[in-house]
Amino acid sequence: MTGKSKFLLSAFILVIVFILVYLGVNFTSNLGKTKSQVTAEDAGKQLNKLYSNLSVTTETPVKGQIDINPADIGETLPDISKFPITVNNTTNQFVEIFSSTEKSGTGMDSWLADVATEFNKANIEVNGKPASVKIRNIASGTAADYIKSGKYIPDAYTPSNELWGEMVKASGVKTQLVSKRLVGNVPGIVITKAKNDALVASYGSVNVKTVTEAIANNEFSMGYTDPFASSTGLNFLITALNTFDSSNILSDKAVQGFEKFQANVPFLASTTMQMRDAAKSGMLDGFVLEYQTYLNTADLKSGYVFTPFGIRHDSPLYALGDLPKEKLDVIQKFAEFVTQDKYQKMAHEKGFNELNDYKSELAVVDGGLLSSAQKIWKEKKNGSKPIAAVFVTDVSGSMAGEPINRLKESLLKGQKYLGKDNSIGLVSYSNDVTINLPIKKYDTTQQSMFVGAVNSLQADGGTATFDAIIVALKMLQDEKAVNPSMKPMIFVLSDGDTNRGYSLKDIKDLVATYKVPIYTIGYNADIQALQSISSINEAASINADTDDVVYKIANLFNVQM
Numbered sequence: 001m002t003g004k005s006k007f008l009l010s011a012f013i014l015v016i017v018f019i020l021v022y023l024g025v026n027f028t029s030n031l032g033k034t035k036s037q038v039t040a041e042d043a044g045k046q047l048n049k050l051y052s053n054l055s056v057t058t059e060t061p062v063k064g065q066i067d068i069n070p071a072d073i074g075e076t077l078p079d080i081s082k083f084p085i086t087v088n089n090t091t092n093q094f095v096e097i098f099s100s101t102e103k104s105g106t107g108m109d110s111w112l113a114d115v116a117t118e119f120n121k122a123n124i125e126v127n128g129k130p131a132s133v134k135i136r137n138i139a140s141g142t143a144a145d146y147i148k149s150g151k152y153i154p155d156a157y158t159p160s161n162e163l164w165g166e167m168v169k170a171s172g173v174k175t176q177l178v179s180k181r182l183v184g185n186v187p188g189i190v191i192t193k194a195k196n197d198a199l200v201a202s203y204g205s206v207n208v209k210t211v212t213e214a215i216a217n218n219e220f221s222m223g224y225t226d227p228f229a230s231s232t233g234l235n236f237l238i239t240a241l242n243t244f245d246s247s248n249i250l251s252d253k254a255v256q257g258f259e260k261f262q263a264n265v266p267f268l269a270s271t272t273m274q275m276r277d278a279a280k281s282g283m284l285d286g287f288v289l290e291y292q293t294y295l296n297t298a299d300l301k302s303g304y305v306f307t308p309f310g311i312r313h314d315s316p317l318y319a320l321g322d323l324p325k326e327k328l329d330v331i332q333k334f335a336e337f338v339t340q341d342k343y344q345k346m347a348h349e350k351g352f353n354e355l356n357d358y359k360s361e362l363a364v365v366d367g368g369l370l371s372s373a374q375k376i377w378k379e380k381k382n383g384s385k386p387i388a389a390v391f392v393t394d395v396s397g398s399m400a401g402e403p404i405n406r407l408k409e410s411l412l413k414g415q416k417y418l419g420k421d422n423s424i425g426l427v428s429y430s431n432d433v434t435i436n437l438p439i440k441k442y443d444t445t446q447q448s449m450f451v452g453a454v455n456s457l458q459a460d461g462g463t464a465t466f467d468a469i470i471v472a473l474k475m476l477q478d479e480k481a482v483n484p485s486m487k488p489m490i491f492v493l494s495d496g497d498t499n500r501g502y503s504l505k506d507i508k509d510l511v512a513t514y515k516v517p518i519y520t521i522g523y524n525a526d527i528q529a530l531q532s533i534s535s536i537n538e539a540a541s542i543n544a545d546t547d548d549v550v551y552k553i554a555n556l557f558n559v560q561m
Contacts, residue, residue, distance in 0.1 A: 043513040044477070050502065050510070051474045054467050055432040064451030066444070067416070074149030076413055076551040083142075087116040087135040093126060095155035095330045096134040098143040100231065102160065103183065103315060103352075104135050108296045111183065111350045112158070112315075113137075115343045119334055126329045133334055140164045141229035142551075147173055153320055156331050158182060160231035160290070160313045162364045163238070170367025174321050176328075179335040181314035183344070184353040187232045190294055190304040191286035195220065208236075208309045208361075209243045211286070216261045223268065223275050224288045226559045227377055230272070231313060232288045237377055238370065239310035242362050249365070250372055259380045268381060268559055269540070283538055292351035311360045378419065378558070387422040387560075388439055388479045388486045390472035393454075394494035394523075396430045396463040403523035404459045407493050410521065410553045411454045417557040418442055423486070425475055426453045429468035430461030431500060439479045464501035465494055469533075473507075473514060489560060490518045492533065496526035504532060511536050519560065521553060 086104050089096075103112040113135055120132040138146075140159035146152045148171035156178070159165060169175040189211060191199070196206055199220065203210040214220035225233035241249035244257030269275035275287045286304075290313055294306050319331050337343070347353050365373075393407060418424065424446065425439035436453040440446045469490065476488040498504075511518065517539035520530035527543050534541040542552050 039513055043510055046510055047470070047474060047477065050470050050506070054470065054501075056435060056471055057432065058435040058438070059453075061437050061449040062452040062456065063445075063448040064453075064455050066448050066451050072149070073145050073551075073554070074151045076554045077146060077149065077151050078551060080136075080146065080152040083136055083138040085134060086110075086113040086137045087120065087133065089132040089134040090120045091130040091132040093129045093326060093330065094132045094134055095327050095334070096136060097156040097158060097317075097331075097334075098138050098147075098154045099135050099158050100140045100143075100160045100315065101137055102185070102290060102292055103158075104137040108292075108350050111347050111352060112338070114346065115338050116334075118343070119337050122337070124333055124337070126333060127326055129326075131330045131333060133330070139229065140231045141226075141234070144168055147171070147320065155321070155323060155327050156317060156319050158315050158317045160185070160315060161187075161235060161311055162314075162316050163234055163311065163370055164231065165316055165318050166364060166367035167370050168318070168320070168367070170371065176319040177316060178319050178331050179317040179339075182317055182335065182338050183315050183347045184356055185313040185315065186291045186308045186355045186358050187235050187310055187313055188289060188291055188294065188306045188308040189222070189236075189286050190289050190300055190306050192303060193305055195285040196305040196307075206305075206307045208239050211307075212240055212243055212257075212261045215264050216257075218264050221283070221285045222265065222287060223284045224265070225269050225272055225275060226555065228374055228558055229555055232272075232290060234370070234374075235310040235313075236288050238365050238373055239361065241373060241376075246362070250369065250376065255376055255380065258376070262381055263385070265381075291354055295351040295354060308355060308358045309361060311362065311364060312358065382419075382487060385485050385487045386483070387419070387489060388424070388476055388483070389418075389422065389489045389491060389560075390425045390427055390439065390475055392465075392468045392472050392490060392492045392494075393426065393428045393436075393457060394430075394463060394465065394468075394492075395428045395457050395459045395461075396495075396497075397460050398463065398495050398497055399523065400459040403495060404457065406523055406549060407521075408454050408457060410493065410550055412451060413550050414553040414557045415447065415450060415454075417554050423479065423483075424450060425472075426450060427468050427472050427475070428457055429464050429471075430459075431464060433464065433468045433471045435471065435475070439475055462500040463494070463498050465492070465496075465498040466503060466507050467501035468492075469507060469511070469518065470502060473510070473516060476516060477514070488514075488516045489539075490516055491521065492518055492530070493521045493523065494530065495524050496520075496522050496529040498529070504529075508536060517560075519556060521549070521556075 099112050102109050116133050116135045124131050144164045144167055147168050165175060199206050199214055215222055224236045227234040227237040238249055241254045241258055245251045245254035294300050317335050319328055344353060420442055423439050423441045426437035428434045428436050437449055472490045480486055515537055517537045518533050519539045520534045520541045522530045522543055531541040
């Protein structure tokens with residue numbers, strides 16, 4: 001063999017040895033590690049690489065003047081005209097009725113609106129004068145907020161269940177129950193058929209007690225809606241507390257049981273629609289819903305089992321305030337009118353008046369206790385896991401003027417609903433990214449720094465949305481290294497129009513790997529672009545181009561923070 005051949009052979013052998021050593025090191029470096037550990041390490045490397053390419057500035061926080069007064073939901077409520085009148089009065093003698101959305105909307109949700117239209121055509125007289133009704137379509141919890149705050153009180157109120165009536169009564173508003181039932185409905189847990197069969201095999205039956213046990217044992221993944229806004233969510237909260245202590249839903253035993261249960265609840269939704277979207281993704285084994293909606297949704301009927309729980313949703317009717325006798329008489333006439341067989345059959349065709357054999361599992365709870373239960377939920381909903389959230393604010397040139405002003409108002413009013421045990425940070429972005437406020441616990445000092453940082457925001461330059469999300473992710477991962485038990489989340493406030501830096505494609509897999517929910521709030525926004533960000537991990541996306549944005553954001557922060 002020639003010298004040249006020996007050299008080539010030696011070089012070839014060295015290359016082979018190098019490749020084998022390289023592969024061996026990489027292979028053995030992952031021995032003993034779970035797939036999730038390996039994925040997390042890879043994600044960390046990718047995050048660091050993306051972050052290293054960014055220009056990030058850290059500002060010195062400046063304190064702002066905080067408002068020490070407690071949160072006032074009335075301040076955030078928009079003008080009542082935001083909520084549509086679905087039936088107008090046809091006479092001068094009339095009553096206005098707030099009605100829950102499942103019966104005063106359109107299509108299969110139009111039953112009460114249809115009956116009210118018939119009432120107005122019936123030429124019914126009260127004290128010799130023709131009478132009519134005006135129906136306003138508004139969710140039960142939102143309606144209760146208007147009434148309790150005194151911002152707008154209608155003549156009458158028909159929420160989904162009696163719980164809201166009790167809360168209105170406890171707030172000091174004069175409340176008279178005119179009818180316990182206008183139409184029948186039932187709340188329930190809808191569970192995939194496979195999981196329902198598994199629960200029956202393990203626990204013998206499916207009810208709230210066995211479901212809460214299964215969730216506490218990490219055997220069942222379920223979501224439910226905001227008990228400050230949702231009738232079904234509020235009903236589920238008090239039913240769950242009741243399963244832990246039926247003698248006192250506020251006892252230490254009930255609260256401790258609820259906290260253990262809540263630690264394994266993966267999803268709290270602001271709306272039923274958001275929750276259903278999460279269920280479609282396969283994230284949830286079950287969620288809460290009213291039977292009328294379940295019955296009218298083909299994919300739910302075919303793939304899920306409905307199990308009723310709690311207090312019935314029979315749409316009670318209340319008269320509110322010191323009404324003259326004429327108005328009380330109109331309300332009574334209307335209550336009698338809707339209970340006629342003709343209109344109850346119409347309700348049946350729209351999915352109501354089913355499961356009439358179901359009896360409420362517990363008595364209606366006093367309004368004061370309900371408010372206390374909501375406070376417990378706010379304090380304990382995250383179990384023992386504190387939240388760390390980064391607010392990512394768009395300060396590009398396209399946000400100048402009204403959008404940036406609305407963004408600041410949203411944050412300054414919404415921050416009162418942030419839990420004090422949580423930690424928050426603030427990032428702003430235009431051409432580049434600025435860390436305006438590093439993550440720290442949301443005590444009075446941090447609250448003051450947050451207010452100061454928000455007030456200092458100014459709009460100018462391009463829009464590097466995904467660069468800012470990378471910075472927020474890096475801040476959260478650094479925080480998680482110090483506080484492993486914390487639950488991370490991101491809130492992006494933007495017009496959605498990215499024109500610089502990374503793209504959604506560049507970061508999508510990384511966000512999915514870290515499972516950090518990204519809630520988006522759009523101002524004059526490309527809502528679809530923002531929804532595509534939120535949909536990665538089933539977070540909510542809010543359109544802020546409406547009068548009720550501050551109220552929506554306050555509710556979002558209340559639920560998630």
